[in-house]
Amino acid sequence: MLLSIKFQARNRFLERGKAVEKCFKCGTCALMCPVTRYGEDYNLRETFMYDIFSSEEPPAKQNLWSCSVCYKCYEVCPQDVNPPKVFKALKEIAFETGRAPLSVVSLVKSVIHTGMAFPMSDASRRMRAQLNLPSFAPKDVDDLGKIAKNTGLEKKLDILKAKRTNEHE
Numbered sequence: 001m002l003l004s005i006k007f008q009a010r011n012r013f014l015e016r017g018k019a020v021e022k023c024f025k026c027g028t029c030a031l032m033c034p035v036t037r038y039g040e041d042y043n044l045r046e047t048f049m050y051d052i053f054s055s056e057e058p059p060a061k062q063n064l065w066s067c068s069v070c071y072k073c074y075e076v077c078p079q080d081v082n083p084p085k086v087f088k089a090l091k092e093i094a095f096e097t098g099r100a101p102l103s104v105v106s107l108v109k110s111v112i113h114t115g116m117a118f119p120m121s122d123a124s125r126r127m128r129a130q131l132n133l134p135s136f137a138p139k140d141v142d143d144l145g146k147i148a149k150n151t152g153l154e155k156k157l158d159i160l161k162a163k164r165t166n167e168h169e
Contacts (some may be wrong), residue, residue, distance in 0.1 A: 027156040029073035031132050033064055042066045044073060044083065044090055057099070063103055095156045098163030105160055112148045115141045 020027045030036050047063040067087045074082045089135035111117055115138025126135060148154040 023081045024079060026078065028076050028078060030083075032069060032076050034072065034074040039066065047084050062101060064094065065101060094161065095153075098160050100160060105157065108153070109157065112144045112153075113141065114138060115144060 025045075027045040029039075030043060033044040036044045037040050041062060044067075047061075049067070064087055067084060069084045069087075071084055074084060077083070091100070099126075107117055110119075120136055125135065145154075148157075
C-alpha cells in the first residue's frame with residue numbers, strides 16, 4: 001500500500017516533494033536513522049509514515065522537528081523518497097501556517113538577532129581561553145536580519161507571532 005496523504009495543504013506539500021508518493025512503508029529508512037536508534041520516543045518509520053501522514057495536520061506534529069537531517073534514510077531508501085526533504089517541506093508549511101513550535105521559533109530568532117543559536121556561556125568562554133582561542137563574537141548580525149527579510153523568514157516569524165497572540169486573546 002502506498003502512502004496516503006490527506007491533509008489540507010496536500011497539494012502545496014506535493015509540489016515541494018513529489019517523491020513522497022512513492023513510499024511503500026518498507027521501514028528501511030528507520031533502520032539507519034540515528035535518532036530512531038539512540039533517541040527516546042522517536043521512530044522514523046512511525047513518525048514518517050504514520051504520525052505525519054495519517055494526521056489531518058502533519059505540520060502540527062512535534063516529531064517532525066526531531067529529524068537530524070543526516071540523510072542516512074535517503075541513502076538507503078529503495079524508492080528514493082528523501083524523508084529529510086519531506087520534513088523540510090512540512091516544516092516550511094508549519095512556519096507558513098503558524099504551527100512551528102515556540103522552541104524552534106525562539107532558536108531562529110536568536111540566530112537572526114545574535115548570530116548564535118544559543119547564548120555563549122561563561123564555561124564556553126573559559127574553555128576557549130584555555131585552548132588559546134580568540135573570544136567569540138558573531139560578525140555581521142545585520143546581514144542576518146537582511147537575509148531574513150529578503151527570504152521572507154521575517155514575515156513568517158511575524159505571522160507566527162500574530163497567530164500566537166490571537167490564540168492567547
